[in-house]
Amino acid sequence: MPRTNRPSPGPQAALIAAALAICAVLPAQAQNIDKLKQMKVSGTDLNIPPVPQTGPAADAIRKNLEKVKLPAGFRISLYAMVPDARHMAVAPSTNMLFVGTRKTAVWAVTDRLSTGTASEVKAFAPSLNFKVPNGVCWTRDGSLLVAEHNRVLMFPAAEFFYEGPDVAVAEVVPQGQLIPVEEESFNHGARTCRVGPDNLLYITLGQPFNVQPREKLKLYEQVGIGGIVRMALDGSKREVFARGVRNSVGMDFNPKDKTLWFTDNQTDGMGDDIPMGEINRATQAGQFFGYPYIVAKTRITDGGYDKDPIPAGAVNPQVMTDAHAADLGMAFYTAKQFPAKYQGGFFSAQHGSWNRTKPVGARVLFTSLKPDGTADKTEVFADGWLDGDTGVYRGRPVDVAVMKDGSLLVSDDFAGAIYRITYSAP
Template identity: 60%
Template sequence: MNASLKLLPLAIGAALAVLPAAYAAQDNVQTLSNFKTTGNTKPAETVPQTGTRADALRENLKAIKLPPGFKIELYAVVPEARAMTIEPSTGVVFVGTRKDRVWQVTDRTKRRVADDVVQFASSVTFKVPNAVCFSPDGVLYIVEQNRVLAFPAAQFFGEGGPDVAAAVVVPQGKLIPTQFESFNHGARYCRVGPDKKLYIALGQPWNVPPKDKLAELDKNGLAGIIRMDQNGKNREVYAHGVRNSVGLDFNPKDKSLWFTDNQVDGMGDDIPPGELNHATKAGANYGFPWYGGGHVRTEEYKDQTPPAGVVFPMVEYAAHAADLGMSFYTGKMFPEKYQGGIFDAEHGSWNRTKPIGARIMFTPVKDDGSVGETEVFAEGWLTPNGEYMGRPVDVQQLQDGSLLVSDDYAGAIYRISYAK
């Protein structure tokens, strides 16, 4: 039994001691934490993988441009597909959404296309379960708008129906103060770091927060990235001054954290830039809200002195392209040029006179931690007349070295592979 599973009874006990009874009864988490059935006999929702919708998605992919030798195919039809995480031993893909579903996507025959897509843990009432991430020893963490849950052996329990083994890591209403809950920037993102801690990116509710709210936001890790032990203890703010990150990963070479950040709206079509940041230590400040993105000052804080030692981004992306999920490429399938670099999903602009984004970017990362020139890797989801055929959200690598891309607009996951 792995270390996380050995600790599960302790984690469940600690969670039950603090879990509000009314909420536990509401969404069955307490029952599942005790390894008991909920009595839910309603079949989990399934998503058909054939038919006119799948055919239309495949047709749309003919418009996607890639470098020579690469091809893109439909991997799965997945409604509202957002953040993804891949179970280390089986390759089962778990997909978060901004609604109330988490999807379990299984390729049983390893043909590199989904055989089935089914609702995961349908006995649990989720609220914005955007963030999904696995620990190396196989525990699935789901970070909702204001709660963190853990699911050991999720890929196996999820096969059995609506009831799964579960534990509460952070109880409902305790991830952030409830007064800061908002439909704006309420989708979290998570990773388990090389230090075995759980890292969670927390947005904040405003375009630019009022000055009288800034101290409380910072204290609780909003507009930042927090980390904690996998049982929820020893929480701390790891990165400050982060407006709304929905993508982070660790460089396998030096174990340091990198993350994207979405910057201030309403400053014009061409400013401020989006960001790719590099965190080399805990506690640094990345400039928001004094800076709207890159070195561009915000109107609201232009007369305020920024914190000392602000860390500016490694890469300034196109303004309002909405860079979200990112990951280091550790596979061997792609040419050497791409190995060790960062793939990043641009969701696309919503408030720009001429839309931009809806593409996958690539940034080479050198051994010394510096970066090369960022380039477009995959594009075509934004048509020449400004219509979106899709909006990429996250990029994750399958065990064979191919790249998965989620798309919440089209409701799909694509697979990009390479052959000489």
């Protein structure tokens, strides 16, 4: 498949070098989880080096943010330098958040002085050996959950006990038990998580193929690969909540009607403009969302699935977005700082295409809802990380999160940063 206009190296080179230096001073990281579960020390150096927040990389990112376009009254600024920043979990009680990555780090980001800019970024629980800890979310009682590629960990009161390398931890799902080990893949292995209104843990499980082969259909349906699973917070009572999903890397509950909304990335190799991306709404357990038979009203030709009848009851997407724009994280806007137009709707991040003749995406969308809770209109909210003339990325948004003051955070794993969007009446 043709691929042009590959993104050139961004301004994060110095930041990545610093991050690698930080990792180099940490221990080789033999698996210490058994020690931590017994409240024993691991022997890891108590001093955790912080990520530099100033310098050429930060200056370059601030310069690039001048090119980001927002509606009148909105302003974007650099909140923190965070290497490989992916999904975010805003702490319940303090001015901090935890940030997952597709590598081996979870970052603790703290605004100690309440200035609206992070004052400290450092590795969280560096005595552990994380593996693709992309998904981070909170329980009602303030425990941090980290959904890795094939494990789920819980950290009680993480926002209060994150200063040292050793933290209390429990295994919700032990290593190798989230999916069958033989189904582990470097492709589509980033999980996201949310604790629902029912106090159950929801986890997205992308399927590793472009289009899964027929011999995998039964297994994936049983395990929940290519769908969303849910379970009790101790890992028990696991069930498949949603099926027929290719690769969801973002979800959130609408607090008004308790429905679960999620993004879905669709099949590659069918052309620039099909199939379109999806944002879906699950109103109950057990729903089927069409994949691999149909997505965004397009039949899937690989594997001959277009010759099969579409399973009865397949749920249509609420929103169809530009093909290959890579819709990832999303969050309902539950605060009051932004104008009434945005209150009750949701923001979603588009990472940007890698396999389209002319790249699209690298922006933040906003979707309003109708009185009945379904999607109304979707519009571009923040744009400018992708140069339309050259096809070069200056950043690639991954996730969005609402802060307690009503500002909106946007993570960017390409630039290695988190941005903060605020509003004041023009």
